Amino acid sequence: MGQTLYQKIYHSHVVGKLNASTDLLFVDRHLIHEVTSPQAFSGLKLAGRAVRRPDLTFATMDHNVSTQRRSLDAAGETSRKQLEALAANCDEHRIPLLDLTHPDQGIVHVIGPEQGLTQPGMIIVCGDSHTSTHGAFGALAFGIGTSEVEHVLATQTLPQQQAKTLKVEINGDLPAHVTPKDVILAVIGKLGTAGGNGYVAEFCGSAIRGMSMEGRMTLCNMSIEMGAKAGLIAPDGTTFAYLKGKAHAPQAEHWDAAVSYWQSLHSDADAVFDKTISLDASSISPQITWGTNPEQVIAVDEPIPAPESFSDDTKRQAAERALQYMGLSAGQKLTDCAVDVVFIGSCTNSRIEDLRAAASVVRDRKVAPGVRALVVPGSGVVKRQAEQEGLAEIFKQAGFEWREPGCSMCLGMNDDQVAAGQRCASTSNRNFEGRQGRGARTHLVSPAMAAAAAIAGKFVNVARLEGAAQ
């Protein structure tokens, strides 16, 4: 029987067997940031151990940084301490760090691919759940806990058990204005936030093949939001073209050898998946979440479902509670709801293509009065490119704030928060209670939809925004 892509990568990394079901896997890349690494380094110090492979470990500052000004203390005392600890640990163990003075600093899941650190066939881990993003390159990438971060720092290996395999097949053409963000929200809406529990998902089908690397990253980024351990896409010409020439990508004579290995990284025709779901791309409309988990999602023109429409008790109760928290009622249309804040950013949607999509909606228009709108590029590389392409100017002219790179308003860990009761159109990946600040109400959307909301001052189907570009 053939193997799935996941199984191929898993098996090629086994360096030891710990018991009947647990293997020890070699880790090719360990990415670290300021939030989940300090305790791991303390543990290492207590045990008197060194970092085993500082050359395979890479750090960036992202969660706690201020995107308003480049200073370690700009987002408060706790942030400053964590950022300083990261800098000291990287210095002591000779780990490369993209700090606030580095021109390429940015969100960990944006910088990895950009620097060519993320490559097909690798195992990539990070103390961060959205490490699944890197799966877009055909790497097995997943988030780990702080004690596992310590284990990887000390040994460059990780004990693992094999996950089940889930195939998510998406064929057909996406309608105009429907983006990879809408696709993954629709998949989560169908599968539920627990539907992927215990699985590694592989996305395939003609709609996936047609996506850029940025789009594939958006998709894999949110595979954790359906409970999957990781999301994967087999590498192809699009992947190779993206990687060619990147700083850490294989160079010169190593390139061809790497590509010929990468070409073997796909699920065999006779591989058997434990579960399969499929979706027709042409049936997907722009999506928006109405509740407090990413599964509570609808097409933007649909009415909010009634809690009674859920047959499952837990889901019904979750819907009731979500409506209360969100200040919404069943049957209401989100296109009748005003927005207070628009956030375009996060490791889901802060790459150049996301900013291009948003800018094409914003061009020659103005942010509606009373709406606070910000664009936070995912990295210094994205920021520079957006400035060169004139996108930054389009945003600023329209009344958006144009920021420095970082996680920003994706989560309330820095100086960007949504106030209690305010409604935010956000391109991030989580709409949990309090995620963007205590009492904040988050609606997850694509960059184009967020941009349209900023202009209209309320949620609107970007396809119907008068004279919408694209």
Ligand SMILES: CC(C)[C@H](C(=O)O)[C@@H](O)C(=O)O
């Ligand atoms: C802070 C970090 C541990 C967390 C994660 O693991 O995902 C964060 O990035 C998030 O998005 O909630």
Ligand code: SF4
């Ligand atoms: S941008 Fe948001 S989701 Fe991504 S790593 Fe930062 S906090 Fe987590």
